Amino acid sequence: MEPVKIKLDKSNQLLTDLMPKRFNASGKLWVGFLLVICVIGFYAYIRQLQKGLVVTDMRDFTSWGIYISNFVFFVAISLVGSLVSAILKLTNVKWRTPLVRISEIIAVAAILFAAIIIIVDMGRPERFWHLFAYGRIQSPILWDVIVITTYLVVSCLLLYIPLLPDIAICRDLTPASSKFKKWFYTFLAMNWKGTAQQYTVVHKCINVLAVLVVPLALGIHTVTSWLFATTYRAGWDSSNFGPYFVAGAFQAGCGGVLAVTYVLRNHYSLKKYITEKHFDNMAKLLVLLSLIYLYFNINEYLVPGYKMKTVDGEHLKSLFSGHYAPLFWSVQIFGMILPIIILLFKKGRAPLPVFIVSIMVVIGAWFKRFLIVVPTLLHPFIPIQNVPKSWHTYMPTWEEWAITSASLAGALLVITIFVRLFPIISIWEMTEEQTAPPQTNEQTNLYEAQA
Amino acid sequence: MDSKDNELNDSRRDFLRKGLVATAAVATGLGLMETACKETKPKTGETVKLLSPDGKIVEVDSSMINPAIPDSLLSKHNVREGVPGKKFVMVIDLSRCKNAGKCKSACSKMHYLPQERSYIKINKMQDSDKASPYWMPTPCFHCDNPPCVKVCPVGATFKLTDGIVGIDNERCIGCRFCMVACPYSARVFNWDTEYQLNITQMNEIKPHAACSTHVTGTVEKCDFCPTNTAKDELPDCVQACPNGVFYFGDEVEDVVSNGDETVRLSQLLKDKSGYRYLEDLGTKPRVYYLPPVNRQFPFKDVEEKDAEGQSSHDSGH
Numbered sequence: 001m002e003p004v005k006i007k008l009d010k011s012n013q014l015l016t017d018l019m020p021k022r023f024n025a026s027g028k029l030w031v032g033f034l035l036v037i038c039v040i041g042f043y044a045y046i047r048q049l050q051k052g053l054v055v056t057d058m059r060d061f062t063s064w065g066i067y068i069s070n071f072v073f074f075v076a077i078s079l080v081g082s083l084v085s086a087i088l089k090l091t092n093v094k095w096r097t098p099l100v101r102i103s104e105i106i107a108v109a110a111i112l113f114a115a116i117i118i119i120v121d122m123g124r125p126e127r128f129w130h131l132f133a134y135g136r137i138q139s140p141i142l143w144d145v146i147v148i149t150t151y152l153v154v155s156c157l158l159l160y161i162p163l164l165p166d167i168a169i170c171r172d173l174t175p176a177s178s179k180f181k182k183w184f185y186t187f188l189a190m191n192w193k194g195t196a197q198q199y200t201v202v203h204k205c206i207n208v209l210a211v212l213v214v215p216l217a218l219g220i221h222t223v224t225s226w227l228f229a230t231t232y233r234a235g236w237d238s239s240n241f242g243p244y245f246v247a248g249a250f251q252a253g254c255g256g257v258l259a260v261t262y263v264l265r266n267h268y269s270l271k272k273y274i275t276e277k278h279f280d281n282m283a284k285l286l287v288l289l290s291l292i293y294l295y296f297n298i299n300e301y302l303v304p305g306y307k308m309k310t311v312d313g314e315h316l317k318s319l320f321s322g323h324y325a326p327l328f329w330s331v332q333i334f335g336m337i338l339p340i341i342i343l344l345f346k347k348g349r350a351p352l353p354v355f356i357v358s359i360m361v362v363i364g365a366w367f368k369r370f371l372i373v374v375p376t377l378l379h380p381f382i383p384i385q386n387v388p389k390s391w392h393t394y395m396p397t398w399e400e401w402a403i404t405s406a407s408l409a410g411a412l413l414v415i416t417i418f419v420r421l422f423p424i425i426s427i428w429e430m431t432e433e434q435t436a437p438p439q440t441n442e443q444t445n446l447y448e449a450q451a
Numbered sequence: 452m453d454s455k456d457n458e459l460n461d462s463r464r465d466f467l468r469k470g471l472v473a474t475a476a477v478a479t480g481l482g483l484m485e486t487a488c489k490e491t492k493p494k495t496g497e498t499v500k501l502l503s504p505d506g507k508i509v510e511v512d513s514s515m516i517n518p519a520i521p522d523s524l525l526s527k528h529n530v531r532e533g534v535p536g537k538k539f540v541m542v543i544d545l546s547r548c549k550n551a552g553k554c555k556s557a558c559s560k561m562h563y564l565p566q567e568r569s570y571i572k573i574n575k576m577q578d579s580d581k582a583s584p585y586w587m588p589t590p591c592f593h594c595d596n597p598p599c600v601k602v603c604p605v606g607a608t609f610k611l612t613d614g615i616v617g618i619d620n621e622r623c624i625g626c627r628f629c630m631v632a633c634p635y636s637a638r639v640f641n642w643d644t645e646y647q648l649n650i651t652q653m654n655e656i657k658p659h660a661a662c663s664t665h666v667t668g669t670v671e672k673c674d675f676c677p678t679n680t681a682k683d684e685l686p687d688c689v690q691a692c693p694n695g696v697f698y699f700g701d702e703v704e705d706v707v708s709n710g711d712e713t714v715r716l717s718q719l720l721k722d723k724s725g726y727r728y729l730e731d732l733g734t735k736p737r738v739y740y741l742p743p744v745n746r747q748f749p750f751k752d753v754e755e756k757d758a759e760g761q762s763s764h765d766s767g768h
Contacts, residue, residue: 046483052667053625054642063627063640123625123640123668130605130624141604141628230602232634232732380636381729382574382589 003196004165004432008172014430017272018423019173027267031416034409041406044399045120053123055399061384062377062394067121069369070404073252074114074411075148075224076245076365080253081107081155082217086210095281097433098273098425102264103257104159105424109414110256111152111220117407140226147219154213161205165428168192221249228372234315235376238304244296248365251289251336255361258282260415262355264424273425276351283349286361290340297336315379323393324375327367335364526678530619533611538737539675540614541590541689542698542707542719545743548573548586549694550753557691561676563665570639570673571688575752584750585743588696590688591616591637591673592728592736599629599638608670614702614737615675623669630670634732638672641665675699685710694747702737 006012023031048055058065084103088096119125135142171185171192192198225245228236238244258279265274304312305320319328339357342348348357374394378384384392396404418424498510550573558569570590577584593616600608600616607622608629630638644667665671676686684690689697690710700707700716707716719725725739 063630127624139604
């Protein structure tokens with residue numbers, strides 16, 4: 001493998017554009033805002049530890065609430081890492097390069113906070129170690145623990161290994177006077193010298209991990225769906241759940257990476273590297289993923305809707321025309337159907353409309369997971385009776401909202417800090433592309449077209 | 452000389468900085484731990500007279516009393532051990548139930564539950580529009596193919612040789628997967644650190660070997676009263692029912708009793724067409740029902756009251 005030669009001086013435009021910059025006023029405001037949310041959520045969690053889960057609105061019937069739907073949401077978003085790093089790589093999509101690291105840090109942050117929010121949901125979190133000491137392999141929760149841990153490790157590797165050459169650049173550009181910074185980058189760079197052999201190792205690792213992460217990604221969300229599908233409940237007892245959840249995850253993750261990319265592109269002036277064509281292409285991908293998700297939604301609702309079995313029917317009625325109808329139809333329209341329509345038009349695939357649509361997709365995805373978890377629990381086989389009136393509905397308390405918001409803020413904070421510390425677009429991969437011999441025929445490289 | 456001074460200053464500054472950060476971290480940690488462990492109960496204004504160890508009568512605010520279940524009343528039986536040689540089974544005769552509710556009160560007392568909570572529930576059921584409604588008591592069915600046992604990630608719930616599905620509250624991590632897996636809504640969760648009974652409720656309970664410890668953040672359910680069955684006695688709900696609704700017994704011996712009548716299990720199920728609720732789910736419950744025909748009492752609907760005595764809607768559809 002040819003080592004990539006990167007000039008470490010001011011003449012290198014890539015370095016000026018892509019090296020991490022200090023936070024400006026709005027950056028500091030953003031970090032402060034996220035920290036405030038995290039602190040409030042942390043205080044709410046202390047209350048939950050003191051008083052028990054009674055501080056939530058979960059009770060015997062709605063025994064799972066927004067902590068679990070938030071968990072499913074995080075697992076869904078984290079699939080984007082495998083989508084961009086692996087699937088777009090294995091299908092030889094050349095324009096993916098500037099988006100890879102953004103997707104991977106979103107994936108790592110999301111799956112990390114999925115694990116955290118699950119511990120928050122436990123009635124006895126200090127007994128977490130029981131999962132390892134007394135774990136039963138017959139339980140879908142154990143399958144989830146195994147695949148999620150494996151995916152976290154593989155995603156961290158997919159983030160870190162391609163980051164090594166860039167950490168070395170940071171190390172080399174940090175003056176000796178900034179002692180901590182120098183130590184930090186030197187420690188993480190793991191003695192990277194940029195030799196041909198080292199580049200070969202990196203490329204081989206990325207190739208292997210890219211292949212490995214795809215079945216893992218399918219695995220985490222399928223196994224998560226089985227937390228619901230292995231029960232008898234109306235709305236959950238469906239053999240369609242695995243592919244339904246995976247399709248939804250790719251769609252939500254694609255929306256997520258588009259939203260984050262737009263913000264980073266504007267804030268750090270990356271328009272030269274993340275072009276309008278990137279948004280155009282990713283928007284087309286989002287349309288495809290939304291259409292696939294629409295297909296699975298139709299399967300999931302039309303089939304039991306045709307039969308209207310007793311409890312199934314009650315559950316579907318509450319979604320289509322009952323208590324949850326406004327939320328259900330908003331989610332389907334704003335989270336799935338409108339995005340498809342808007343993004344089918346060329347004007348709709350410009351960066352700003354794509355950003356707005358991607359926000360709609362992500363918010364729709366969060367509430368969709370809520371609609372998957374809670375309405376089913378309100379329709380058990382034996383009708384709910386002889387319990388306090390409040391047990392017939394579920395409205396999360398301020399503690400639940402605070403803790404859930406803190407988990408979302410925490411994930412965004414991880415991404416923000418990463419962007420502050422490391423180049424969010426891979427400098428060495430961009431250099432490699434720009435110095436590569438010209439391709440024949442097709443414009444697989446968007447930068448050659450622009451040059 | 453100068454540079455060495457500067458170096459010393461730097462390292463001193465460094466040390467002070469690190470020390471300050473470490474102290475702040477420790478202080479924050481300690482402060483958080485304190486708030487997390489502190490339990491503050493508001494004074495109720497009610498006082499209770501107690502006898503102090505040196506023979507004096509003292510009055511304390513009732514909030515100071517921690518009505519934990521007295522150790523002497525708790526049974527020390529091993530939850531993971533069944534009664535050998537037996538396979539417990541229950542038959543509930545729906546033609547006799549009139550929602551007297553004595554089974555619920557007996558269960559509450561036996562398990563030191565708050566009055567409105569019991570592991571057995573009485574549900575108003577109506578199988579179809581043209582059939583008439585009836586009352587259906589539902590304890591845990593202790594299924595032979597239990598979905599709750601299958602999904603537990605830590606083995607906190609398990610099937611015993613005597614047919615009972617048990618819970619180990621020391622093992623349970625509170626994930627509540629078993630609660631969503633149970634199609635019969637048999638399981639309840641201990642949501643509250645304040646789950647304990649108040650002192651008045653404690654005084655009303657007759658002392659006997661209570662079966663359940665209540666651990667906040669774990670799951671609980673009907674356990675077929677193992678301290679009774681170990682002594683060849685019937686569970687408290689069976690004993691308390693004034694109308695002979697519950698039969699309880701041993702499948703191996705093929706006999707069940709409701710306290711008054713003792714009958715052959717297989718004969719009872721054959722004669723009165725015993726069935727199991729939601730049989731087609733394949734859970735194989737150990738509780739059979741006798742259909743509500745030739746009713747002893749006409750169905751009388753009760754205005755449903757919730758725990759606070761407020762009337763609530765029938766169901767949440």
